[in-house]
Amino acid sequence: MEAFLHQVFSGLATGGVYASLALALVMIYQSTNHINFAQGEMAMFSTYLAWAMIHAGLPYWWAFALTVAVSFVAGVAIERVIIRPVESAPVLSVVTVFIALLVIFNSVAGWIYSYTIKTFPSPFPEQPLFGNRFISSHELGVIGVTLVMLAVLYAFFRFTPLGLAMRAAAQNAASARLAGIRVGWMLALGWGLAAAVGAVAGMLIAPLVYLEPNMMSGVLLYAFAAALVGGIDNPFGAVLGGFLVGVLENVIGAYVIGTELKLTVALVLIVGVLLVRPTGLFGRVFVTRV
């Protein structure tokens, strides 16, 4: 029982990371109907930036905050400079651009920081908190940071005029323009937020999977699975999907198929959802009257 609970809790921790990355995917999907395949590599690159800052002697949380800020700006810049010109291009061209970004980030990271695996520090104590036996401090910290970030994002989109404008721009760009909303900038902001959220996810998962240019490839697959399970156009679904996938991965990995086959869980989920329920478990029941 104790071991089972431990699997569940550590599943929730990695699930929080999947949830964050899935949310980043959904944010961009909602406004552009594109899946940013480079989201994971962008997060990986952000994590390298954090690593470099920490190595240069910056305290962990300073490096954390600075990385989030730099990633946000970089996300905005990528949208403006690289994605904007292909805005109205056919889907395949856009996918090609995303794949190119993925490859570029991957090889540039390898070129600058080398492909050797590095350890990435955790800001949380090594001893489990309160002497509990179910969950390490880092895992608890990951869950905490994820929940805080999700709450902040929710409040931003729900209660601020800018958040509302971003939602409006994503839903109906033409109508948003007519209300004076600068839709182009809203898209860029969305990219910035997605990059910042990805950066947090990268920094949280790095102590567990270790830092190397391919560290996010598995995580991105789980995030895809999470987004699809939850419903690709539903941010709440993506978050719930993330936690669900994290727990399933751990429990099924530990008790059913063994850790070597864990990644198949994600693939089976992706294929299963697409076959059985393409809108996802929490796919918005969207009512319209014509």
Added chain:
Amino acid sequence: MAALLEVEGLSAGYNNLENVLHDVSFSVERGGITAILGANGAGKTTLLRAVSGMLRRRGSVRFDGRPIEKSAVEDIARVGVAHVPDGRGTFLELTTEENLRVGAYARRDRRGAALDMERMFGYFPRLKERRRQQAGTLSGGEQQMLAISRALMMRPRLLLLDEPSFGLAPLVVQDIFRIMRGVNAEQGVSVLLVEQNAGLALDLADRAYVLETGRVVLSGPAAEVGADENVRRAYLGF
């Protein structure tokens, strides 16, 4: 003083710059209501889109004396032109209230916007009842009320209305036109109205233009246009 909106030699279309509107000229007086009449496919919707910048266009469009024919949609909206588009432009997944707040997005005066929202709920009590409801669940008439209210939340000086009577029950249409008349008289909002229902439009407007296959074929004070033999036969049904 010059008219609020002066359009001269406007040509516009989709893909090809000239394939819908040809050399159209018209104006909307300050505080006035101008109606554009025409059959399906005459170019009425295209004309509004060309004014608000949704389409590429050629010719001169001056708003309050300033040229806006090169401006982007967002900027035209921000100088005070509110376009209630064809299809109503509802943000289906936002609530009624959020839709109205989107209308007020470009405004700086938070308090004025809050007062205006109450004013909209005064005009259309149905919207108040539905304020927390997802806008996609509203009826056609309610969505039209919402679209007009959202546009008025921008505190526009010129309102572009695309077929506000389209697909609505006669009672709802009467309601909407009564409120438009009130907004025009009390707030001094000028209106450029595009309508297939010529009787309603001529009743509300002070100036009217008749559009046929992208060209203005008749223009003048609404009463004169309404008295024209051809207009009576073609658009008023007698």
